[in-house]
Amino acid sequence: MAVLEIEIMGAKVLREKASPVDVVTDESRALIRDMFDTMYDAEGIGLAAPQVGISQRILVVDVAEEEVEERHVHALVNPVVVEASRETGKETEGCLSIPGLEETVTRPLQVVVEALSPDGEQVRIEADGLLARALQHELDHLDGVLFIDRLSSLKRGILLRKWRKSRGRS
């Protein structure tokens, strides 16, 4: 088990567009295992490779939907949203890279994501609910986008000032 250090907002790697993975290798699979370890250790439901300082298009999610007693565990390489519903919904989001900050974010309610599995197989996931939201949040990380970027600039400004203050920075 290897728990990696999680990059916090301000780190350059969180703002970079991550590179596609050419071939899924044992090294990729080792990274994926470490990402799961890191995510569980931090009690998160999703994690993207840039959050552990690796600018590659890899994400992991483990989303439990208690009402329907379903659990969705996925590790995705080079994920792409191929369809998104026109209908959107608002839910509160947080991010392991912005500890202590939560806000309501509007996103499409359903998405279809295509990716490679850790075995290098093509996979297609039709997601709704919390899984759809978590996948979109983690996919954003691969493009250097944080959930606060999806808020109005006014709201973002207020939240960032508060967040920096809470972290002892001006």
Ligand code: NI
């Ligand atoms: Ni995040």
